[in-house]
Amino acid sequence: MGEQVSPAVVAGREKPDVWGCVKCAQLGKTCCQQREIFVTAGDRERIAVHTGIRDFWEYRAPADPSYLDQDDDPVWLQSVFLPDGTRPVLTRKENGDCRFLGPAGCELPLEVRPLVCRLYPYEYTAVGIIGVSGDCPSQVVPPGSTILQVLNMRAADAVRWHRILYAELRAGKESFHDSGTHIRSAG
Ligand code: SF4
Numbered sequence: 449m450g451e452q453v454s455p456a457v458v459a460g461r462e463k464p465d466v467w468g469c470v471k472c473a474q475l476g477k478t479c480c481q482q483r484e485i486f487v488t489a490g491d492r493e494r495i496a497v498h499t500g501i502r503d504f505w506e507y508r509a510p511a512d513p514s515y516l517d518q519d520d521d522p523v524w525l526q527s528v529f530l531p532d533g534t535r536p537v538l539t540r541k542e543n544g545d546c547r548f549l550g551p552a553g554c555e556l557p558l559e560v561r562p563l564v565c566r567l568y569p570y571e572y573t574a575v576g577i578i579g580v581s582g583d584c585p586s587q588v589v590p591p592g593s594t595i596l597q598v599l600n601m602r603a604a605d606a607v608r609w610h611r612i613l614y615a616e617l618r619a620g621k622e623s624f625h626d627s628g629t630h631i632r633s634a635g
Pocket of ligand 1: 485554562565
């Protein structure tokens with residue numbers, strides 16, 4: 449499914465052998481530096497309460513048109529996009545990094561991060577979690593381990609976050625219009 453992104457790992461920098469997102473950052477750009485991050489109305493409210501700011505998102509059309517090819521998840525298609533093809537995403541720094549990516553990883557607490565960030569690298573539809581993305585490079589996973597173990601992801605958390613995500617999606621498009629201060633962009 450479209451724009452999912454891994455939480456940048458903050459632990460492990462002091463270790464000679466690092467794995468997961470820290471290792472990924474050593475190899476090249478991480479998903480926190482490349483992906484457009486969709487934010488639900490709930491995400492926007494949680495982040496606004498935590499940060500005290502509201503200008504951290506904008507409407508933008510997907511840079512990758514293949515993102516619209518999601519016939520397996522009509523709930524996503526119908527709930528995420530406005531009629532003009534845009535959807536609310538986090539703004540990014542000039543270098544393309546997510547605006548919340550700091551030198552030690554994501555600056556947002558786990559339970560405040562966008563739900564799609566928390567769920568990555570799980571793949572899912574409205575029905576439930578259907579697998580794990582193969583996008584993470586194999587070099588970031590030590591022998592005998594899995595990416596979910598490296599990221600310390602618990603299945604129970606993923607199920608809970610998935611339930612919240614789709615509840616917020618189904619809550620309705622009117623929530624997209626809860627702020628008049630955001631930037632609207634066709635980018
Ligand atoms: S909100 Fe955090 S985890 Fe999500 S893309 Fe930005 S830095 Fe990465």
